[in-house]
Amino acid sequence: MRITVKTGVITAFCWITIKLIFHYSGLFAETIVPSVMLNILGMLVSIAVGLYLHKLRNTEDTNTLLDIKNAMTAGFPYAVLVSIFIYIYYSRINPEYYLHQIAENEIAIEKMVNDPKALAKFKSEQADAEVMTKEEIEEKLKKSNRQGAAPGFTATLAMLALTVLATLYSLLVTIIYRRLIFARRS
Numbered sequence: 737m738r739i740t741v742k743t744g745v746i747t748a749f750c751w752i753t754i755k756l757i758f759h760y761s762g763l764f765a766e767t768i769v770p771s772v773m774l775n776i777l778g779m780l781v782s783i784a785v786g787l788y789l790h791k792l793r794n795t796e797d798t799n800t801l802l803d804i805k806n807a808m809t810a811g812f813p814y815a816v817l818v819s820i821f822i823y824i825y826y827s828r829i830n831p832e833y834y835l836h837q838i839a840e841n842e843i844a845i846e847k848m849v850n851d852p853k854a855l856a857k858f859k860s861e862q863a864d865a866e867v868m869t870k871e872e873i874e875e876k877l878k879k880s881n882r883q884g885a886a887p888g889f890t891a892t893l894a895m896l897a898l899t900v901l902a903t904l905y906s907l908l909v910t911i912i913y914r915r916l917i918f919a920r921r922s
Contacts, residue, residue: 739793740806743786744813751778751814752821759830779814779898783905786810791918803910811902815895823891834885841881849874 755771757763764770787807791798798806826834848854849870858873859865865873883889 738809739789740786740810741813743789744782744810745817747778747782747785748814748817748821751775751818755821755825756829759825775818775898776901778818779811779901780905780909782814783807783811783902784909787906787909787913788917791913800910800914803914804906807906807909808902811906812899815898815902818898819891819895822894823887826887826890831887834887838882838885841885842878845874845877845881849877 751774754774758765758771787803787810790806791803848858855870855873859868865876868876
């Protein structure tokens with residue numbers, strides 16, 4: 737297995753372990769921000785360390801596009817493994833999280849629909865809501881809320897976001913490494 741792929745797999749399992757430690761210890765039970773930030777950091781570490789180790793072992797001269805490709809080979813396994821884990825985590829390990837989120841959002845929807853000013857503002861911002869009754873608006877928003885708060889949707893969104901992040905980090909890390917760390921000395 738290539739060193740870049742190994743790096744992606746190892747950092748993904750490190751993040752998964754940290755996420756499980758957070759879950760079972762009750763640390764940061766109220767918020768997902770620390771685990772999301774660690775996820776972003778994990779992607780960066782995966783790409784940076786993977787490309788660094790690859791460039792140390794590879795003595796052949798490479799170009800920028802090959803370096804970007806090699807950096808991405810560390811980022812994509814990370815993205816796939818983390819996205820699969822996110823699906824499993826929210827569907828099997830911690831399904832209560834979404835039930836709590838749905839309940840909180842439905843309370844907010846009920847408050848918005850029962851407030852005449854907020855309802856008028858919503859109707860003015862949403863063209864299709866102008867002709868809908870209060871009950872139709874509430875049902876539409878609750879249905880949308882239930883569809884958006886689902887493990888499959890979150891895992892798909894995570895995969896998309898991590899893929900974009902892997903691409904951006906691959907470009908940035910490659911540029912930094914080529915300009916600063918592995919620059920040829922004249």
